[in-house]
Amino acid sequence: MALSKSLKLAFRNLKKNKVVSLLNIVGLTVGLTTSMLIFSFVMKEKSTDRFISEIDNIYCVTNGDDSGVHLSQNMVNLIKEEIPEVDKITYCSVDWSPQVFLKEGQQKFKLERLLTADSCFFRVFPFEAVWGDPVEGLNTSNKLVITQSLSRKLFGDENPVGKTVTYDATYLQGEELEVTAVIKDLPQESSWNFEAVLSFQTNYKIGWYVSNMKHWGSQNYQGFARLNNHASYEGVLAKLKTIPLDKVPADMKEDIKFGLFPFSDVYFDLHELRFLRHGNRLTLAIIGITGLLVLLLACINYVNMVTAQREKWNKNIGIFKMMGSSFSKIVQLVTAESLIQLGLAVGLSLLLTAVILPVFNSLTSSSYSLAGFISLKYILMLLAVVALMLVSTGLLPGVLLSRRVPSFLLRKQEEKRSRSFSRNGLLVFQFVVTIALMTSIVTIRKQSQHLEDQDLGFDKESxxxxxxxxxxxxxxxxxxxxxxxxxxxxxxxxxxxxxxxxxxxxxxxxxxxxxxxxxxxxxxxxxxxxxxxxxxxxxxxxxxxxxxxxxxxxxxxxxxxxxxxxxxxxxxxxxxxxxxxxxxxxxxxxxxxxxxxxxxxxxxxxxxxxxxxxxxxxxxxxxxxxxxxxxxxxxxxxxxxxxxxxxxxxxxxxxxxxLYQKDRQFQKILSYTTIISLLLSCLGLVGLTYFVMEQRTKEIGIRKVNGAKVSEILSMLNKDFVKWVAIAFVLACPIAYYAMNKWLENFAYKTTLSWWVFALAGLLALGIALLTVSFQSWKAATRNPVEALRYE
Structure with missing residues (x-):
C-alpha cells in the first residue's frame, strides 16, 4: 500500500468521523498554540540580559543588606580605589528631571527614558554600537549616547555622531549636547529600558546636584561592577566586608556594608532596582507549569478521542489484515491518520499564532514580531512535541494493532479494568488541572479585591x-x-x-x-x-x-x-x-x-x-x-x-x-489559560462520554426494554463522571492551596484562602462536567431500544 493510498484512506476515515476529527484538530490546535506561546514567553523571560557579554562577571553593588541598592558617588569611588579585582565599576540613575526635551533644528522631541551615568557605564555594559564608540562616549560633560530608534527620530538614517542637539530639561536648559555614539535598540530580552544615556558631568552645572552628589549620605545612585576574569565572587565579597573606611565620616562607618548581587539574577530577584524591568520567578514558574498542563490536556484529549473510536478502528485494521496487508502497511495506515490530524493542527496553530500575537504582546507587555517569536528554539520545541504525539498516537498503536490476529480485531472487545482505570485516570488529571486553575483565579481576584478595599491611609481619589x-x-x-x-x-x-x-x-x-x-x-x-x-x-x-x-x-x-x-x-x-x-x-x-x-x-x-x-x-x-x-x-x-x-x-x-501592572498581567494570563483548560477538559469529557455510550449501548437498550426510566438511565450514566470529578476535587485542593499560599507571600497585605473558594471551583467544575455529559447521556437514554439492541 503506497503512502498516497494510506493518506487517502486516512482522509476517508477522518471524513466518516467528522465530529470526532474536528474535535481532535480543534483541541490540538488550541493546546499547541497556547502551550507554544507560553513556552516561548517563559524561555525569553529566562534569557533576559543573557545577550550581555560576560554577564556572569557583572554584579550590582549593594549596601546595608542584600536588597539595599542605594549608593553615594563617594562609596563607588571607595570601591574603585580599594578593590583591584573590580575591573570596572559604574554608577548611574534615572535622570532626575521630570521633563526632558531634545531639539534638532526645528523639531522638538520628548525624551521619556533618560539614564544619567558616569564614563564607565558602557565599559561595564558593552552594548553593541551602530556608530561611534560608546565606551569613550561619556568621558566629558555634554555628551550623549542614543539608541538607534531615537537616532532615526532625530536624524533619519544618517550617522549623527559628532552632531549636536539642544537639551532642555526641568533643571537645566539650553545645553548643546554632542551625540558621541549610537547603540542598537535594546532587545526584548533586556532589563534595561532607556532611550539615551547622558554623561554625569553635564549635571555638574546644577548647584544643588553637585552638593547632593558629594555627600556620603546622599545614596541616590546604583552601582554595577565588572570583576576581572581571575577574580572570584567570594574573594571580592570578603574584601568588600573589610574595606578600609578611613575616608568615611565616623557617624556613617557602621552603616556601610557592601555586598555583591549577580546581575544575571537582578531581573527576577532584585526589584529594588526600580528603573530596570523585572519579572517574578514564582509567577513565571506558575505560567510555565500552566503551559505544560495545557499541552498535556490537549494530548490527553487526543488519546481519549482516538480510544473512543477504538472498536471501529480495530475492525478496519482487521479487514485490512484479512486482505493480506503487511506489518509496515498497517503501521503506515494508522500513523497516516495521526500525521494528517497533527499536520493540520500544526498549520492552524502557526496561523493562529500569527493572528493572536498582537493580543499576546498586549497581554504580556511585550513587542515580539512573528519572525522573532517563532525562533529556531520554537520550531525545535514544536517538532519535538509533534514527534512525541505522533509516536504515542500513531506509531505505537500501529505496531500493537499489526501484531493482533484478524479474528481478535474483528470481534467485539470487552473493556479491561486496567484500560478503564487508565482512561478515567486521565479524566481525573484533566479536572485536577481545571479545578486547581479555577481555584487559583478566584483566589487571585479575591486578592485583587482585597487590595482595592485596603485603607491606604491617604486620599487618592480626584x-x-x-x-x-x-x-x-x-x-x-x-x-x-x-x-x-x-x-x-x-x-x-x-x-x-x-x-x-x-x-x-x-x-x-x-x-x-x-x-x-x-x-x-x-x-x-x-x-x-x-x-x-x-x-x-x-x-x-x-x-x-x-x-x-x-x-x-x-x-x-x-x-x-x-x-x-x-x-x-x-x-x-x-x-x-x-x-x-x-x-x-x-x-x-x-x-x-x-x-x-x-x-x-x-x-x-x-x-x-x-x-x-x-x-x-x-x-x-x-x-x-x-x-x-x-x-x-x-x-x-x-x-x-x-x-x-x-x-x-x-x-x-x-x-x-x-504599581500592580504585573499582578493584573498574571491574572489575565491565568484567566485565559483557565478558560482554555476548561475547554480542553470538556472536549476530553466529550470523547470519553462518546466511548462510554458506545460501550453501553446494548445495556441501555436492555434496561429500557425492562422498564427503566430515562431519568434512571441518566443517573446511571452520569454517576461515574460525578465520582471522578469528586476525586479530582479532592486532589486539586491541596495543590491549589500550596500554589496560592506561595503566591500570596508576594504581598504584605493578603487575603485569606477561604474554604468557599475551593467549594465554588469544585461546584463549577461539576456543573460544567454534568452539562457536557448529560447531552450525550440524554441522546443514549432516549434512543429507540430496538436500535440499541441491534447495535454491534
Missing amino acids: IIYANLNDALYEHIEAFKSELAQIPEVTDYTFSESVLVDNAQNWGRRMEKDGETSEVNFSKLSVVPNFFEFFGIEILEGSGFNQNSNGKQEFIFNQTAKRAFQIETIETAKMASSKPEHGRIVGIVSDFNFESLHVPVRAAGYMCSQDCDEVLYLKMNAPTSANFDQAIDRVKMAWNRFSPDFPMEYQFLDQKWES
Missing part, C-alpha cells in the same frame, strides 16, 4: 499631579492666584516627588538621649498643608509651619518611630550644625506610599518653602465636561508662565494602580 519647573517657581505666587480662580480646583499642595513614586533614601544622624546613631529612611520634602490635603492624621506633635523649612524640622511616620526607638519626639532630634535645627515636630500615621507587596517602611518628611517639584490638584468636577474645562483653564495659566514646558498631568489613583 487628585491629579504634574511636575513643576524653574519658570513656574519664579512665578509661583501668581500661578497660585490663577488656581484660586478655578472653582473646580478645591485645594492644592506640593511635594518633592510623587507621593507613591519616591526614590529618595536618606542616611542621617539622629541624636537621642545624648547618643548619636545613623538612621535610614525614605525622605520626602512637603509643604505645610501636605498632610491635611491627603487626609493623613498627625498623631503626635504638630504639623509644619512657615518657619519649619528654615529650622530643618522633621516629621516621621509610626514605623520610623518604632524602628528608631523614639519614646517621645521631645527626646530625639536630627543632628545639625545648629542646636535649634533638626527638631522632630510630629509623628503621622502610617500610610502606604509603596505598593502593598511590601509593608510600610520608615519615612521622614522635611518642610519645603512655598512650593516644591510636584503640584497636586484636588478636583471637584461632577462631569467630564466640567473636568476638561477646568484642566483647560489650569493649562492656560500654566502656559502663561511656562511656555517651554507644557503641563503633563496624571491621575494619582491611576499611578497607584500602575
